[in-house]
Amino acid sequence: xxxxxxxxxxxxxxxxxxxxxxxxxxxxxxxxxxxxxxxxxxxxxxxxxxxxxxxxxxxxxxxxxxxxxxxxxxxxxxxxxxxxxxxxxxxxxxxxxxxxxxxxxxxxxxxxxxxxxxxxxxxxxxxxxxxxxxxxxxxxxxxxxxxxxxxxxxxxx
Numbered sequence: 659x660x661x662x663x664x665x666x667x668x669x670x671x672x673x674x675x676x677x678x679x680x681x682x683x684x685x686x687x688x689x690x691x692x693x694x695x696x697x698x699x700x701x702x703x704x705x706x707x708x709x710x711x712x713x714x715x716x717x718x719x720x721x722x723x724x725x726x727x728x729x730x731x732x733x734x735x736x737x738x739x740x741x742x743x744x745x746x747x748x749x750x751x752x753x754x755x756x757x758x759x760x761x762x763x764x765x766x767x768x769x770x771x772x773x774x775x776x777x778x779x780x781x782x783x784x785x786x787x788x789x790x791x792x793x794x795x796x797x798x799x800x801x802x803x804x805x806x807x808x809x810x811x812x813x814x815x
Contacts, residue, residue, distance in 0.1 A: 677739065687739055692810040694739055698752070698803045700795065701727030716799035721756055721764035724801045725771030732806055733775075741808045743775055744783040748807040751789040756801055763791040768802060 672691025678684065688695045701724040703715040717724055733743055753768060755761035768789065777784045785806070795803050 687735065689739070692812070694736070694741060694745075694808045694810070696732060696735055696806045696808070698805045699728055699732050699735065700724070700797065700800050700803045702731060703797065714798065716797055717801070718799075719801075720758065721753065721767035721801040722771045725768050725804075726774065728802055728804050729771065729775050732804060736808055741810065742781075744781050745808040745811060746776075746783070746785040746806045747809050749785045749787045750805040751787065752792045752795065752803045752805075753789060754792055754795050754801055763789075764801065765789065 673689075675689040676685040676687075677689070678686040678697075684697050686697050701717060701719070704718045705716055707713060707715040719727070729743070732746075736742055736745065751768060753763035753765070756764045756767075758764075772787075775781060795801075
């Protein structure tokens with residue numbers, strides 16, 4: 659019953675607008691009313707795929723470096739739709755195991771990067787957050803993928 663009410667509330671909260679490349683199989687951002695849902699975001703790859711060698715695109719950096727780059731990528735996406743990091747209300751972090759950490763997620767590296775952007779004097783807002791370890795990300799050398807929900811601020815009444 660509560661779930662049905664929640665779903666109905668989302669459906670009635672405003673028009674749905676999907677933003678993304680026509681070539682992509684997913685939307686990069688979906689607006690529902692004043693709420694923006696961003697697709698999973700990783701850091702931009704450090705090196706491209708090499709079809710001749712059969713090697714995929716990938717990353718050189720550790721969890722902290724990839725987290726910083728992914729947050730900056732999210733910041734660019736949000737800016738493109740008129741929002742900023744302070745408008746993020748929910749964040750989901752998917753971390754793969756780091757070979758340098760015995761294939762366990764590097765929570766310390768992730769938290770160090772997160773603290774650079776959230777709960778700071780310049781940007782005091784902190785979203786609700788979930789962090790889970792996954793077996794592997796779509797790019798094998800990837801250490802983190804982030805999904806966020808942001809909300810357009812309303813003027814105080």
